[in-house]
Amino acid sequence: MSVAVELPALGESVVEGVISRWLVAAGDRVEVDQPLVEVTTDKVDAEIPAPAAGIVEKILAEEGETVPVGAKLALIDTEAVAERAPAGRARGGARRAARKAPEGPAEESAAAPASEREAPAREEPRATPVARRMAEASRVDLGEIEPSGPSGRVTKQDLLRHTRPAPAERPERAAPAARSPRPGYLDYELQQADRVIPMTPLRKLVAEHMVLSKRISPHVGTVAEVDMGGVVRVRDAHKRGFEEAHGFPLSFLPFVVHATVRALREFPRLNASVLEDAIVEKADIHIGIAVETEKGLVVPVVRHADRLSLAGIANAVEDLASRARSKKLSPDELKGGTFTISNPGRKGNLYGFAIINQPQVGILRMGELVKRPVVRTVGGDDAIVIRPTMHLALSYDHRAVDGAPANGFLYRVRELLEEAEFDL
Secondary structure (H helix, E strand, O other): OEEEEEOOOOOOOOOEEEEEEEOOOOOOEEOOOOEEEEEEOOOOEEEEEOOOOEEEEEEOOOOOOEEEOOOEEEEEEOOOOOOOOEOOHHHHHHHHHHHHOOOOHHHOOOOOOHHHHHOOOOOOOOEOHHHHHHHHHHOOOHHHOOOOOHHHOEOHHHHHHHHOOOHHHOOOOOOOOOOOOOOHHHOOOOOOOOOOOOOOHHHHHHHHHHHHHHHHOOEEEEEEEEEOHHHHHHHHHHHHHHHHHHOOOOOOHHHHHHHHHHHHHHOHHHOEEEEOOEEEEOOOOOEEEEEEEOOEEEOOEEOOHHHOOHHHHHHHHHHHHHHHHOOOOOHHHHOOOOEEEEOOOOOOOOOOOOOOOOOOOEEEEEOOOEEEEEEEEEOOEEEEEEEEEEEEEEEEEOOOOOHHHHHHHHHHHHHHHHHOOOOO
16 A cells, blocks of 8 residues: 655645655655655755655655645555665665766666667756746746756746846837846846855745745834843843753843733734734734744744743743754644744844744844943933843734834833833
């Protein structure tokens, strides 16, 4: 019996993934839950495990190919007799290398008929699904295009470069077309000392997700300056005991998360999504925490953050962040976020506006904590004092949120942090 290996949902709003690397090859014997293939999405890099033990009967998706969620990646024959050696990454890699090795005259079989050697059959050009569909629609021969994609595939950009007229061939006044050509000012001629760094699959998917968010959501931003003196006092009072009890230092992020979830309860419009012509205010509060990893940004989710104490939030954030950096997150831990917080850390600069993580309607970005001179009333007189301050920048979707609730929400976050009434 054949069991299909399918691409699971690897994160909220993720509808496809790129096959980065096969860890096995056809004919390999595999065990249940053995990693079979590495897949990259705009949310996470993941290894897809074997759903059953048996022999890899067929590989259905090639490296570099973009496949939708639910697509069949491979078939495993669970009834095959285990006559072959156990699967190994080295053996699978050797097979892939052999498949990719260039063929030359010295490699032609001596037994092959002369007619076959003189007139070999033309192989189907390798291309991504998008490039193939575009080529069919515009009647372009993929074999005439120089590929730049993984495993020698023709990509969408390769096709666009091929079909775009050369500068000398472009008329001075082109007639209006249904699809405008790429503006000339966007072209750049490479210089000798330039360094060209191809985008990784994850970088490409992140870029597409960010462009999509800016295209569908009218972003508006607002900033609050927060006096973090009370938070600093609470943190300093519990810092040593917290680290001894939990094994990691207490940062400022859990305080911001705790204040944010309390404010979201009072301003539910920020804990929402736009669904066609309706706004859905979510019953649960699940906070996405943006984490920078070696391969890019991922956003694991702290579920039911409003039910956790400050210590509970700190533990959840530390656990998710450490497992994100070691690639041990499960796909479910990247789903279902209702609001996102981004913390660039000590080098976060004054403030910055983050792009909304679809399908949410708001994201809060923390600035760096620095000491600044501020004016305070002391004994009835104004005085300049030094206070630890932080700027919090809120980006919100103006389709769902107007200025009044957005500013009210951020003002409430500021109040909660300055009151500093936190219990660990």
